[in-house]
Amino acid sequence: MSENKIWTREFVGMGLTNFFYFMSQYILIAALPVFIMDDLGKGQWEAGMAMTCFQIGTVLCRPLAGRIIDGVNKQKLLFGASFLFFLLMAGFYFASSLHAVWFLRLVHGAVFALGTTASAAMAALVLPRRRKGEGIGYFAVCGNMAMVIGPLVGLLIMDYLGAHPLFIFLALLALGAIVAGNGKKLPDETILPGGKRQKGFHISDFIEKRALPSVILGGLVFFAYGGVLTFIPMYTRSLGMGGSTSLFFLVFALVIVVTRPFVGYLFDHHGPNATVYPGFAFFSLGFILFSLAGNLTVLLLSAAVLGIGFGALAPAFQTLAVQSAPASRAGVATSTYFWSLDISVGLAAAVLGVAANAFGYPFMYGVICLSSSLLGLAYYFFWRRSLS
Numbered sequence: 001m002s003e004n005k006i007w008t009r010e011f012v013g014m015g016l017t018n019f020f021y022f023m024s025q026y027i028l029i030a031a032l033p034v035f036i037m038d039d040l041g042k043g044q045w046e047a048g049m050a051m052t053c054f055q056i057g058t059v060l061c062r063p064l065a066g067r068i069i070d071g072v073n074k075q076k077l078l079f080g081a082s083f084l085f086f087l088l089m090a091g092f093y094f095a096s097s098l099h100a101v102w103f104l105r106l107v108h109g110a111v112f113a114l115g116t117t118a119s120a121a122m123a124a125l126v127l128p129r130r131r132k133g134e135g136i137g138y139f140a141v142c143g144n145m146a147m148v149i150g151p152l153v154g155l156l157i158m159d160y161l162g163a164h165p166l167f168i169f170l171a172l173l174a175l176g177a178i179v180a181g182n183g184k185k186l187p188d189e190t191i192l193p194g195g196k197r198q199k200g201f202h203i204s205d206f207i208e209k210r211a212l213p214s215v216i217l218g219g220l221v222f223f224a225y226g227g228v229l230t231f232i233p234m235y236t237r238s239l240g241m242g243g244s245t246s247l248f249f250l251v252f253a254l255v256i257v258v259t260r261p262f263v264g265y266l267f268d269h270h271g272p273n274a275t276v277y278p279g280f281a282f283f284s285l286g287f288i289l290f291s292l293a294g295n296l297t298v299l300l301l302s303a304a305v306l307g308i309g310f311g312a313l314a315p316a317f318q319t320l321a322v323q324s325a326p327a328s329r330a331g332v333a334t335s336t337y338f339w340s341l342d343i344s345v346g347l348a349a350a351v352l353g354v355a356a357n358a359f360g361y362p363f364m365y366g367v368i369c370l371s372s373s374l375l376g377l378a379y380y381f382f383w384r385r386s387l388s
Helices: 009-039 044-071 074-094 098-126 129-160 163-181 209-238 242-270 273-291 296-323 327-359 361-387
Strands: none
Touching: 009 044, 009 074, 009 098, 009 129, 009 163, 044 074, 044 098, 044 327, 074 098, 074 163, 098 129, 098 296, 098 327, 129 163, 129 242, 129 296, 209 242, 209 273, 209 296, 209 327, 209 361, 242 273, 242 296, 273 296, 273 361, 296 327, 327 361
């Protein structure tokens, strides 16, 4: 493997695996409520609980994932998780009751946490150190693309073919994850456990302390982003632009994809400051525009500006989290980072929902989300100064 080559078969395989996992999740976010309400005859509360079950599974499994990943053969673990992923997706085809769907979503959350953490950790390990920021940025694009394509694909299949063809398609995605993650054996130094392990359970088995500054920063960014992800359908509807939500995310994701090569290059060649400070500036400006959106032009402009900021910040903090720990702790560092994101998005749904009901969406986005971004900027400034 070339010293500075990013696009190796190993890296592409991990990226595709991640894409298939995230595609299944975003397809189910959009299509499963339709199945629950139309096919099973249930209401919105029951449909919402399916997402809650998934989140419970993810949050409970994420801290365990790091210890498991760093203690076993990572590639064999990913194969096992992907095979279980396939069984779960096939299981939806036979699910005829609400409780069966809830159970599948609960286990899906746990498998999703394990599989995505393993693929992210291995992707980071196979990247050359001098291009790790750029590579992790490209890896994150897999999730961004799934975010745009997944809901559209899910709803189209539901509308034209129905639920059972959708579940067959999800099972095929899971088969794709199995093939992509195991098409080539990775080097032993990447997949085998490294370092001396402590007996029993310790806090360090679940949390990588050296990654905590990056974890906190990533959490603040995803807390603010969680407000967009959770409440934008209601916000655009209140503005009389309810049909523009998908267009917002399309612009948001496309901007991330277009700017990713430049962001990764700046991180690797000029250091994290070159991406984080501009990233926070664009992220903050995006929330100001978002809170003032009165027409489609401003709404889409805010999507582009937020995309630049989010696309610079999210991979930067993930890279810093992974680089803060030795290779033998890559799994725990990655799971610590992702666990923070899971919790942050969940908190955003609860806390920002109260703020939106009390003060309205413009206040929530213009004051609270902007404040979260500025707090992250201040924290990063003082943390980086303490390192110099």
